[in-house]
Amino acid sequence: MGTENLDRIFNPRRIAVIGASTREKSLGARLLQNLVGVGYKGVVYPVNPFRPTVQGIAAYPSIRKIPRQVDLAIVATPAHTVPQIIEECGLMGVSGVIVVSAGFREAGEEGKDLEKRILEHRNHYKMRIIGPNSLGVIRPGIRLNATFANKTAELGKIAFISQSAALCASVLDWASEANVGFSAIVSVGSMLDVDFGDLIDYFGTDIQTSSIVLYLESIKNASKFMSAARGFARAKPIVVVKAGRFRESAEAALCHTGALCGEDAVYDAAFRRTGIVRVEAIDELFNCAEALAMQPNPKGPNLTIITNAGGPGIMATDFLIAKGGKLSSLSNKTVKALKKILPLYCSILNPIDVLEEATTDRFKDVMEICFKDNRSDGFLIIYTPQGVADPVETAKIIVKLAKNTRKPVLTSWMGENECWRARKVLRKKGIPAFTTPEQAVSTFMYMHSYTKNLELLYERPEELTMDLAIPTFLKEVLSKAIEEGREVLDLLESLRFLEAYKIPTTKTLIAKTPEEAASAASKLGYPVVLKVLSPQITHKTKAQGVILNVWSAKQVQESFRDLVKRINESNPQAELRGIAIQPLVQRKRCExxxxxxxxxxxxxxxxxxxxxxxxxxxxxxxxxxxxxxxxxxxxxxxxxxxxxxxxxxxxxxxxxxxxxxxxxxxxxxxxxxxxxxxx
CATH class of the missing domain: 3.30.470.20 (ATP-grasp fold, B domain)
Structure with missing residues (x-):
């Protein structure tokens, strides 16, 4: 169905509000108020079977009675009515639907049945549906506020896509104070149809959008999500904050890998592989998105810090190192040039402290020198109001000089009364401006992560050239285990897989008797290790199924008998297939x-x-x-x-x-x- 029908949702000419109401604070009332109250230029049709007009606008008893083709229908009626409404929308050729109603899968089996019926109509009529449980969508560029939120959004270049309706409302409230603008805000709700992959595809080609930010709790279709993100991450930064970081898996794991490989760690790997930057907090989400859209990407983690106060410079350095970054090692040429213009008591080494007495000209001279240093991957300028350098004039100097470097320039103007105007000047000209050095450093390191993640996108592994096709005997090993009702391969079976793929293994011999064990040990050379061989025993050490550092034939035979006795007593149901004998690794090792x-x-x-x-x-x-x-x-x-x-x-x-x-x-x-x- 592509993005054409999505365009009817985000650029509609005619909208029907099904469930439009005059009841104060009802969803239907607020939706209609928002649509007509912010200057939307399209046509809005209220649908209400009981009223000829709603909020002074002519209403229709159903969507079937609307005289013109509707692009977008917004449904705000009780859950049990929604399937029939979706069917009527399909019959009337409506391409896009937003369902703000609640009471579906979260309400139990009856709600799941409603969703099933909705999907049947959606598939039959080839329409696209956002929701249910959606707050709606906002498109500031066409003055479209199709939500029931209390506020709207200012125009900007960020597309914000959220799985939480409540968070969308909170972000709207925060953004108006933080001067953050949007190309779109989308509340995806339960993602019955339209999901993150669809929306990344859409906003990836949207000329009004320069970066995409996501609040994500779960992904519905992983392959579609990863394909969409990989396709657009180079052109438009995608930044995500994911909730549910410490959720425990409900499955019991047989292997160490299963226990260690938690859901959140897998999401993290998926984000890295597709070029997505993951942040930890909502404010970082928008800080990072704006910086990536406004500034060049750093080629490395080396940051040069210029400050007029020692303390903030030290704080920034501590935070940088803790985050895995590095201070730039300034070139001899840069150091010599700085010594010529700075007082002897200034700190020339990075961070560069121009002191509280620094004028705007001193800031300018230092930046001109440092911006030419090839060892720096980015720059952070920290300003504290000391009464000498004018905050706004210093900001204007940064705006001018930043045009001469292809490296990111970030700033921290620490203060409010004397600094907010300077931050506004910087942001307006595309220079990220923060109130604390930590925010700036954190953003720089996220930008560095984005660069590294993009590098992974260019890696396209080729298939290994094996001597033969996949060995059929390995398929037979698996088939045999399945026939026997086993879930775990034993040591010998596992080694056959590794050897077939030329992965180095430890020489292993199997003994059925103490005498065979002693003979095997003499062939391998002492000292040796004895391990129990049983498909029911996965973690041999925990089951006391391993004996190390065996030096003689007599000790081998005793150890063999000891292992058999241990297993028979502790795991009487285990099938004992023998004892594995391996040489003991005595070299320096790193497991x-x-x-x-x-x-x-x-x-x-x-x-x-x-x-x-x-x-x-x-x-x-x-x-x-x-x-x-x-x-x-x-x-x-x-x-x-x-x-x-x-x-x-x-x-x-x-x-x-x-x-x-x-x-x-x-x-x-x-x-x-x-x-x-x-x-």
Whole structure:
């Protein structure tokens, strides 16, 4: 159905308000008041079967009686009446519908049945529906306020799409004071039809929109969402705040990966892979969107701070380092130039303190020098009212000089009475202006994240060239396990998969008797490790199914008997298929976890992090989507706390090998969608 019918919703010529009312504070009354009260130039038809006029406008008993073709119908009637109204809209050729009514799936089975009937009509008549439970939509560019909110929005370049009607109303109230404008505000409600993917597609091509911001609780169609975001993230920044960050999964996990791979972490990975910037708070949502739309993207995390007060400069530095950023290391040329114009007692090193006595000219001279430094990825100018440099004149200087750099310039004018006018001057000319340094630094780091996420969009992993097609014997291994009613492959079966994809494994021999165990150990060389082999025992250490550091044939036989006894006593129902004998790794080691999980919404994901028996306590969880190439694998590894260890001389060459392993493992994940979880 594309975006054509959505255009009838966002640029309608004729609108019907079904349920229009004169009852004060009713949804139907407020909708009609908002439509006619802010200067909408189209035609509005109130629909009310009991009144010839509503709020002084001629009304119609039903949409069938309206003499002209209606583009958009807004439904504000009781839930049980909505399916029939949708059908009537379809019969009359209405392309778009907004349902503000409540009482559907949230009301139980009866409400779900109403939704089912609505969808049947929607599919039959090929219309598009926003809602139910929607606040409505606002398009300031055509003076359209099709909501029941108490306020409208000023014109701007941000499209705000929210899953919460209440939050839309709150943002409207906040934005009027914060001077934030919008190209559109959309309350998606329950997303029975139109969802985030549809709206990203629409506003991605909307010339009035320069950035898209989302308040999101859940995604209905993950593939559509990711495809839409990936298609437009380069041209228009997409910024999201997602609620439900710490929601626990209801599923019990068999693998470490399942326990570590929470829903929110998967959303986080999806946002990164599609070029979306995720922020943590509503104010950051709009700060980031405006900055990305107004300023160039930083190429790195190196920030140069210029301040006329030492304390705020230190605060900004602390916050920058805590967020993973870096202070720019100024070039010798820059330092020499600064020494020529600044007093000896000024701090020349970054942050550059021009002191409280700084004039507007001193700010100007320092900025002219620093803006030419190639080691800086962005600039933060902090101003505190000291009674010397005029706040507005200093702001005007920044506006002028910022035109000469292709790097982002952010400002913090700390104060209200003397600074609000300066902030207004800066914002009007496209320079982000904040009241605190922390807000500015946070925005800079989100901008840096956006740059890194965009780089991922250019990575298109190629399919691995295997010696043969997917080995049929691996399919047979899975089929056999399914026939036996098993959900878990044993150690030997798992090793066959890894070996087929040329992923390095530890040499493993299986013993059925103590004597076979001793023979296997002598072939491998001492010391060895003994592990129980049973499809019912996934976490061997927890089940006391592992014995380490075995040095002799006699000790091997004793350990074999001990393991068998332990398992028979603690897990009498477990099928014991033997004891695995492996050489003990004695070199310096760094235990890692590589795993995968098939998520209900996004499909398979890959996890990388710290391994070992305490993996679930450490929670070094780093997630991405398959397939991978070496660049994507490296990015995944860089997010782990292990990255510094792997980069050290003790583990020279390991990082490259692990990258290759991750790429091969990701192909295994793609080739076998039947596998739910892997460690």
């Amino acid at each position: 890692i976890l590589i795993g995968s999980k098939k998520t209900p919404l996004f499909g398979p994901v890959i996890l990388f992090g710290t391994g070992g028996v305490n993996v679930e306590l450490l929670k070094d969880t780093n997630i991405c989507f398959p397939p991978l190439n070496q660049v994507l694998a490296r990015r995944l590894m860089e997010k782990s706390v292990l990255h510094e260890f792997m980069s050290s001389s003790d583990f020279s060459g390991c990082a490259g090998l692990i990258e290759e392993m991750l790429v091969k493992f990701s192909q295994l994940v793609i080739d076998f969608p039947e596998i739910r979880e892997m460690d």
